[in-house]
Amino acid sequence: MATVSEHPEKAAAYIADRSRSRWHDGALWFVRSKRDRMAHSLPEWERLRSTASQIKAHTIANLPEILQQFEANAKARGVHVHWAADAQEHNEIVLEIVRKQNATRVVKSKSMLTEECHLNPHLEANGIEVIDTDLGERIVQMRGERPSHIVLPAIHIKKEEVGETFAKYLGTEPGASDPQYLTEAARQHLRSKFLEAEVGITGVNFAIAETGGFVVCTNEGNADLGASLPRVHIACMGIEKLIPRLVDLSVFVRLLARSATGQPITTYTSHFHGPRPGCELHIVLVDNGRSRIRDSDEFRSALGCIRCGACMNTCPVFRRSGGHSYDAVVPGPIGSVLSPAADTKQHRSLPYACSLCGSCTDVCPVKIPLHHQLLTWRQQIASQGLLPVSKTAAMRAGSMLFQHPRIYALAGALGRRALRWLPKSWIYNRANPWGLDRDLPEPPVESFRSWWQTNRQGTSVDEGMKSKGAKNGK
Amino acid sequence: MRVGLFVPCYIDQMYPDVAVATLELLEGAGLKVEFPAAQTCCGQPMANTGCNDAARPLAARFLDLFDPFDYIVCPSGSCTSMVRNHFSDLVGNDPRLASIQSRTFEFCEFLHDVHPIDFSGHRFPFRVGLHQSCHGLRELRLGGDSEQMIERPDKVRSLLAQVQGLSFVELQRVDECCGFGGTFAVNERAVSVAMGEDRVQDHLEAGAEVMVASDMSCLMHLWGLISRQGSPLAVMHVAQVLAGRSPSVSVKNSIKPKAGNAL
Ligand code: SF4
Numbered sequence: 001m002a003t004v005s006e007h008p009e010k011a012a013a014y015i016a017d018r019s020r021s022r023w024h025d026g027a028l029w030f031v032r033s034k035r036d037r038m039a040h041s042l043p044e045w046e047r048l049r050s051t052a053s054q055i056k057a058h059t060i061a062n063l064p065e066i067l068q069q070f071e072a073n074a075k076a077r078g079v080h081v082h083w084a085a086d087a088q089e090h091n092e093i094v095l096e097i098v099r100k101q102n103a104t105r106v107v108k109s110k111s112m113l114t115e116e117c118h119l120n121p122h123l124e125a126n127g128i129e130v131i132d133t134d135l136g137e138r139i140v141q142m143r144g145e146r147p148s149h150i151v152l153p154a155i156h157i158k159k160e161e162v163g164e165t166f167a168k169y170l171g172t173e174p175g176a177s178d179p180q181y182l183t184e185a186a187r188q189h190l191r192s193k194f195l196e197a198e199v200g201i202t203g204v205n206f207a208i209a210e211t212g213g214f215v216v217c218t219n220e221g222n223a224d225l226g227a228s229l230p231r232v233h234i235a236c237m238g239i240e241k242l243i244p245r246l247v248d249l250s251v252f253v254r255l256l257a258r259s260a261t262g263q264p265i266t267t268y269t270s271h272f273h274g275p276r277p278g279c280e281l282h283i284v285l286v287d288n289g290r291s292r293i294r295d296s297d298e299f300r301s302a303l304g305c306i307r308c309g310a311c312m313n314t315c316p317v318f319r320r321s322g323g324h325s326y327d328a329v330v331p332g333p334i335g336s337v338l339s340p341a342a343d344t345k346q347h348r349s350l351p352y353a354c355s356l357c358g359s360c361t362d363v364c365p366v367k368i369p370l371h372h373q374l375l376t377w378r379q380q381i382a383s384q385g386l387l388p389v390s391k392t393a394a395m396r397a398g399s400m401l402f403q404h405p406r407i408y409a410l411a412g413a414l415g416r417r418a419l420r421w422l423p424k425s426w427i428y429n430r431a432n433p434w435g436l437d438r439d440l441p442e443p444p445v446e447s448f449r450s451w452w453q454t455n456r457q458g459t460s461v462d463e464g465m466k467s468k469g470a471k472n473g474k
Numbered sequence: 475m476r477v478g479l480f481v482p483c484y485i486d487q488m489y490p491d492v493a494v495a496t497l498e499l500l501e502g503a504g505l506k507v508e509f510p511a512a513q514t515c516c517g518q519p520m521a522n523t524g525c526n527d528a529a530r531p532l533a534a535r536f537l538d539l540f541d542p543f544d545y546i547v548c549p550s551g552s553c554t555s556m557v558r559n560h561f562s563d564l565v566g567n568d569p570r571l572a573s574i575q576s577r578t579f580e581f582c583e584f585l586h587d588v589h590p591i592d593f594s595g596h597r598f599p600f601r602v603g604l605h606q607s608c609h610g611l612r613e614l615r616l617g618g619d620s621e622q623m624i625e626r627p628d629k630v631r632s633l634l635a636q637v638q639g640l641s642f643v644e645l646q647r648v649d650e651c652c653g654f655g656g657t658f659a660v661n662e663r664a665v666s667v668a669m670g671e672d673r674v675q676d677h678l679e680a681g682a683e684v685m686v687a688s689d690m691s692c693l694m695h696l697w698g699l700i701s702r703q704g705s706p707l708a709v710m711h712v713a714q715v716l717a718g719r720s721p722s723v724s725v726k727n728s729i730k731p732k733a734g735n736a737l
Pocket of ligand 1: 259304305306307308309310311312334363364365366367368370
């Protein structure tokens with residue numbers, strides 16, 4: 001099994017480059033500010049969120065029926081519908097469809113699901129070339145990295161670095177960093193790949209049970225090219241992407257782009273209703289742990305996620321520590337909820353990569369109570385014995401102390417004295433992670449409880465440790 | 475009317491003047507205030523770490539100690555939220571819980587909603603940067619936050635706004651988290667410090683002389699950074715401002731002599 005990944009270390013490594021961390025924070029804050037302006041422009045914003053949340057709750061509750069309805073309607077439109085219980089099955093289904101075409105070249109637009117299933121390595125291991133056609137994903141792919149954000153996969157890369165990458169792989173001018181020039185180079189490069197491709201793979205943003213159709217939202221039009229140039233289109237989707245009716249779509253389309261990038265709507269919102277004449281359309285419906293989340297009372301609503309990425313843009317931890325610090329396919333707040341569901345031990349540090357500020361919960365367009373779910377994960381991680389012993393022991397010791405007010409008061413008095421009298425080097429050292437970058441408060445001579453006894457009850461007791469100078473006032 | 479003063483453990487031990495200031499204001503408003511001296515900690519550090527078993531007895535003690543009061547008032551949004559929003563995870567089957575939750579108030583919330591005090595006779599001639607503490611803002615809804623498109627009265631700000639001479643500076647990020655987050659501050663030290671430094675920077679750039687918050691825990695973290703940087707920024711709890719403390723006194727953590735009160 002994969003090793004345990006620790007967010008604090010990876011975050012510290014990223015933040016060690018303060019200027020990069022600040023730049024990353026600023027880039028994402030810019031996106032969030034745009035989102036705020038866009039959300040402000042709709043007086044019905046909160047009503048949209050409530051409606052979206054209710055539709056998703058209804059969908060998740062009735063998922064089996066809604067999936068069956070979708071399957072029947074899609075089939076009636078001539079779509080091949082496949083079911084995959086897990087990532088491996090998904091990958092095999094896709095490989096088999098590609099093989100049946102005797103194809104060796106695939107273009108793929110952005111899909112977090114295929115990322116989750118690690119489809120690219122699987123196809124490549126079987127001799128198939130996969131080209132990611134989303135610009136950000138293509139950059140990441142060339143660099144041999146993984147996306148650091150679900151909507152802005154290359155947000156961690158500066159334009160100068162894109163220039164270097166393109167100079168190496170596409171032969172652009174070394175040192176060029178003009179976005180327009182680089183985008184044009186990528187466009188030319190991708191165009192040739194589109195023309196060569198025999199199979200196009202896309203993700204799915206919303207699948208509509210009522211019609212059997214589905215919608216893909218992009219800003220680059222790459223999904224449309226990938227779906228319409230090759231003869232075969234495979235659409236891969238998690239089973240939670242369903243919505244019941246076509247009218248529901250309006251709610252989600254309005255929320256998605258505004259939450260994601262602060263656009264009123266994505267540049268392309270493409271509807272697919274069956275294959276083109278002489279062509280094939282396949283849909284792969286993937287579970288891969290989703291049913292398990294659906295069965296849990298605590299985390300069920302996380303299935304409502306529409307993958308807008310707003311929780312990442314708003315998360316003060318994500319913005320400063322970068323998406324890769326999460327070491328998970330989906331990073332940020334929602335990733336920290338979903339990843340431990342897939343492998344609790346491996347991702348046990350993620351629910352703690354959060355100050356519980358609650359910003360993600362309030363920004364989420366489908367009202368997933370993200371920070372409460374992270375807190376719930378902490379309880380599960382603790383009760384599964386996955387916390388370091390040092391942590392649980394400290395919490396137990398604290399609890400014992402706080403259950404005995406006299407001992408607590410004495411410990412407090414001793415602690416404050418120690419802080420005042422001990423040499424600085426005893427207080428500020430490696431054993432005190434607080435003090436590495438922050439001063440400790442100047443300890444007062446007297447605690448409030450001691451002051452209360454003197455000033456309100458008339459008994460002068462300083463926690464059994466009478467000290468001069470502690471009394472003031474009356 | 476009996477008011478039970480709920481003093482968070484770190485305020486009791488490290489910032490007693492915040493509790494004294496709170497007490498003075500409540501008493502000044504004619505309330506009979508008691509401090510149940512057997513109180514210690516509400517269990518938030520344990521609960522936030524996921525160690526509910528360690529937090530449970532502390533929540534139970536809290537109910538025993540505070541049940542007799544008509545109101546329970548606390549100068550911390552975070553600890554108030556612990557009682558109101560998270561105790562049900564710990565002592566959900568206790569019949570007293572719902573009633574105690576409905577009687578527990580954050581200090582500003584209490585003065586805004588339950589027992590208003592007029593502060594218009596007070597003076598505080600300083601430029602104030604208001605740090606909106608997350609738990610007060612998003613768990614207790616002491617004000618409207620920048621994520622939701624919902625208008626809410628800003629309870630902390632409206633109290634401070636009554637004080638003469640006090641002016642607010644405009645922050646770039648009006649309600650960004652300071653990065654304290656309890657054990658997060660140590661567990662995720664690098665992120666926590668980066669967040670705190672950015673928060674301080676925002677206040678400095680806005681020209682604040684005093685950073686004011688309704689949660690001393692945020693200010694403990696931020697002051698730790700300010701002090702290390704040697705920045706010219708004072709921090710004060712909102713109760714200290716309202717009780718007439720001066721910025722130079724507040725940072726010393728000592729308890730201000732009663733005689734010198736502005737009330
Ligand atoms: S959890 Fe909410 S905010 Fe985060 S990506 Fe999903 S829908 Fe967007």
